[in-house]
Amino acid sequence: NAGVTQTPKFQVLKTGQSMTLQCAQDMNHEYMSWYRQDPGMGLRLIHYSVGAGITDQGEVPNGYNVSRSTTEDFPLRLLSAAPSQTSVYFCASSYSRTGGSSGNTIYFGEGSWLTVV
Amino acid sequence: KNQVEQSPQSLIILEGKNCTLQCNYTVSPFSNLRWYKQDTGRGPVSLTIMTFSENTKSNGRYTATLDADTKQSSLHITASQLSDSASYICVVSRNSGNTPLVFGKGTRLSVIA
Numbered sequence: 198n199a200g201v202t203q204t205p206k207f208q209v210l211k212t213g214q215s216m217t218l219q220c221a222q223d224m225n226h227e228y229m230s231w232y233r234q235d236p237g238m239g240l241r242l243i244h245y246s247v248g249a250g251i252t253d254q255g256e257v258p259n260g261y262n263v264s265r266s267t268t269e270d271f272p273l274r275l276l277s278a279a280p281s282q283t284s285v286y287f288c289a290s291s292y293s294r295t296g297g298s299s300g301n302t303i304y305f306g307e308g309s310w311l312t313v314v
Numbered sequence: 315k316n317q318v319e320q321s322p323q324s325l326i327i328l329e330g331k332n333c334t335l336q337c338n339y340t341v342s343p344f345s346n347l348r349w350y351k352q353d354t355g356r357g358p359v360s361l362t363i364m365t366f367s368e369n370t371k372s373n374g375r376y377t378a379t380l381d382a383d384t385k386q387s388s389l390h391i392t393a394s395q396l397s398d399s400a401s402y403i404c405v406v407s408r409n410s411g412n413t414p415l416v417f418g419k420g421t422r423l424s425v426i427a
Contacts (some may be wrong), residue, residue: 225378239418239420240316287358303348304360305350307357
């Protein structure tokens with residue numbers, strides 16, 4: 198059972214380049230999201246999706262695009278990389294958006310380390 | 315403002331000892347509170363999830379408590395092991411809004427022999 202799979206693990210970009218971080222889950226979860234984790238800060242939500250064809254912005258969406266053409270995949274695109282986007286990126290999935298009162302488990306990928314020079 | 319504050323920021327303990335990590339939150343409307351363990355270079359892994367009506371939840375040597383009245387939670391680790399060295403993140407879920415999860419900055423625990 199693969200869970201949430203992210204690629205690549207590590208990437209170095211030059212300022213202005215574009216790239217896509219891939220995320221796939223095999224648990225048939227409707228809700229997927231992307232976070233960034235910076236030193237001294239909690240995880241911050243970039244974009245999320247509540248199902249195929251539906252995406253929305255989170256807390257820090259500027260400079261990123263997402264799409265959700267299938268339930269399994271949720272890629273994150275950096276349009277024109279900037280040094281401020283140097284961070285660790287985590288993809289997550291869960292059965293529902295907030296977990297609700299039943300507290301659905303949220304599964305995270307292993308992370309993608311991105312450096313923009 | 316919805317916030318999750320964790321303390322201490324970092325902690326060093328001897329193998330075999332117990333420790334308690336704290337989490338205070340000002341998140342509303344409250345849905346549930348989660349504790350995650352994040353090993354260095356890895357993604358967060360769920361330890362416990364507690365809803366409003368639950369006061370305590372255990373997962374092996376990890377026991378989480380929740381006081382919804384004072385908006386405080388703690389994570390107690392019993393008989394620590396070297397493998398417990400990690401960051402422990404408190405996450406509070408809201409019932410509304412575009413950012414339903416509010417993350418704490420984590421407590422960095424180091425267990426030494």
